[in-house]
Amino acid sequence: MSLKNTIAELALEIFEEVRYIRQHLHQYPELSFEEFETSRFICSKLDEYGIPYQSGFVQTGIVAKIEGRNPDKKVIALRADIDALPIQETNKISYRSQNDGIMHACGHDFHTASLLGTAKILTHLKTEFDGTILLIFQPAEEKYPGGATLMMQEGALDNPSPEMIVGLHVLPDLPTGMIGIRPGKYMASGDEIYFTVKGPGGHGALPHQTVDTVLVTAQIITSLQQIVSRNAPAHIPTVLSFGRIIANGSTNIIPSEVQVAGTFRTMDENWRARGKKLIVKIATAIAESMGAEIDFTIHHGYPVLINNPELTENIKRWTSELLGPDKVIDLDVRMTCEDFAFYSDKYPVCFIRIGTGRTGELKPAGLHTPCFDLNEDALVTAMQTSCWIAIQALQQEKNQELSFPRFQL
Secondary structure, eight states: OOHHHHHHHHHHHTHHHHHHHHHHHHHSOOBTTOOHHHHHHHHHHHHHHTOOEEEEETTTEEEEEEEOBSTTSOEEEEEEEOOBBSOOOOOOOTTOOOSTTOBOOSSHHHHHHHHHHHHHHHHHTGGGOBSEEEEEEEOOSSSTTOHHHHHHHTTTTSSSOOSOEEEEEEEEEEETTOEEEOSEEEEOOEEEEEEEEEOOOEETTOGGGSOOHHHHHHHHHHHTTHIIIIISOTTSOEEEEEEEEEOOOBTTEEOSEEEEEEEEEESOHHHHHHHHHHHHHHHHHHHHHTTOEEEEEEEEEEOOEEEOHHHHHHHHHHHHHHHOGGGEEEOOOBSOOOGGGGGGGTSOEEEEEEEEEOTTOSSOOOTTSTTOOOOTTHHHHHHHHHHHHHHHHHHSOGGGOOOOSOOOO
16 A cells, blocks of 8 residues: 555544544643643643653644654654633534633644644554654744743754744635645735824813824825835735724713734735834824824734745645645735744745635635634645645655745745
8 A cells, every 4th residue: 555545544533533642632722932732632632642741832832753763863843722712602513612711713723633633643654654744733823922932932844954944824715626736926915004193182072172093093094005005016015904992082082192014914014114113104104193192002023924835845745746736726915914024034935725615515604703613624634635745745855955044025
């Protein structure tokens, strides 16, 4: 039997076990930087599978290690995120979240379960490959500053250090059994913008005696759209959105301050830096011209996620051999962001999408929604794909090493 068929059979054999893991994690989600029970559960499964690991990175992060023949020959890494979101689940399912106001609405339960299943398969096959495979169970993907950069700061990937890192993420719009991939720039940077407009406030019937902080804020938000429409280079995707505005006035009270929060996203690091300076400059000028003060805080968030072109092309070829070329599609760029991008600042990486859509589902529930769920049959595709990529990457000859430093902007 070929190795490809062996992996497929093992993935089907452990499917029910991995589905149970996913449902258990879904029932007991934990927020970013608080994944203590999740971490303990992962460690218990690694103990059960006889896989050595180090835990406690950023408190809840884990790095496990599977050594094949000649473990020092080459080291690669697979990553899964483990945190959940502050969302109240509305699904009426047997494994719905038991933790009030917290939900795995982004598929991290799927990612973790599939990586544990992948670990079990690779442990069974470790006499079939040379090198070492690291398994990164990473906390806090959903919350600034992100667990990826913090794990690297704590030395989680220093000994041994991988030559490449591969991550996967569910995609409900893609049918189960398919995967998506894109070389080069794939996901946007993501910066958090917070500002507060301040003024005396006062009676709504006497605006001439106040500074109308609400009107000032409205003018700022409207005017800042020129950052995208008139300042951003036309060939660079850019998004500036504001999702939180708090003006605790009333029908006849102009508040003394208005708090605003939003996000700035783009696909170019140079424009990203310039764009943030323009945001502050324009907003400050408008506030001052209307008699208000403004305080700004911008959290420099996740960078642009850049899939190493050579590694991505290799993975596209390997997965086409595994699943069939009709099951591997080319993805468009996404303006969502991912802290996996921090790994791409230091290592050649590839971030791929696993289709989890159900047959006949007209419009699947989206990520980060209270009714999000997925087709668990996709766990088989995820395990097969991860195992095959890991083994093929380890077999890659040294004269095919990936170019680095990072793909230049």
